[in-house]
Amino acid sequence: MRTLTESKLKQLIEAAIFVTQKPLSQQNIKQKLLADYKVTKQRIIAALDSLQADYKDHGIELVKVASGYRFQAISSLSDDLATLFKEKAPRYSRALLETLSLIAYRQPITRGEIEQIRGVAVSSYIMKTLTERDWIKVVGHKEVPGKPAIYSTTDEFLDYFSLSSISDLPELMPLTTSKLVS
Numbered sequence: 238m239r240t241l242t243e244s245k246l247k248q249l250i251e252a253a254i255f256v257t258q259k260p261l262s263q264q265n266i267k268q269k270l271l272a273d274y275k276v277t278k279q280r281i282i283a284a285l286d287s288l289q290a291d292y293k294d295h296g297i298e299l300v301k302v303a304s305g306y307r308f309q310a311i312s313s314l315s316d317d318l319a320t321l322f323k324e325k326a327p328r329y330s331r332a333l334l335e336t337l338s339l340i341a342y343r344q345p346i347t348r349g350e351i352e353q354i355r356g357v358a359v360s361s362y363i364m365k366t367l368t369e370r371d372w373i374k375v376v377g378h379k380e381v382p383g384k385p386a387i388y389s390t391t392d393e394f395l396d397y398f399s400l401s402s403i404s405d406l407p408e409l410m411p412l413t414t415s416k417l418v419s
Contacts, residue, residue: 238275246276247284260305260396303395303402333363340373341406344389347379
């Protein structure tokens with residue numbers, strides 16, 4: 238087993254995260270990238286922490302999302318950077334976003350439970366779109382007649398929205414019933 242200096246370790250991890258298309262987990266860094274080196278998990282964590290500090294006050298940052306670490310532009314620059322991309326971000330219907338929100342906040346949940354909460358049927362197109370984007374997945378079937386599928390969000394959902402875990406979702410505002418006074 239070869240050894241690495243702290244500087245070389247940081248450079249190697251930085252370059253690997255930079256060139257990969259998907260977030261890189263600590264486990265992948267240790268088992269794949271550093272398989273030929275004698276490096277502890279603590280050294281990897283220290284290198285990642287040091288890299289995050291190095292990029293503080295820059296236009297990009299090293300962030301930890303559900304499936305690992307990735308570089309991304311800081312959010313305060315997103316409007317300015319949007320002009321560089323000719324493609325517009327996909328626009329999603331309110332029904333799709335409501336369905337995704339219910340799955341994220343109430344998971345695991347069945348389609349019937351979503352329909353009961355929303356008060357309307359959930360179209361197959363919505364479920365297909367969310368599944369094709371890899372934002373939701375079937376995690377089981379409820380033990381009731383018909384055995385409906387139970388849905389949960391995926392790591393791809395968390396990565397897309399720059400979340401490390403479901404607990405990072407913003408708190409829901411309490412529903413209030415107020416009448417407008419004229």
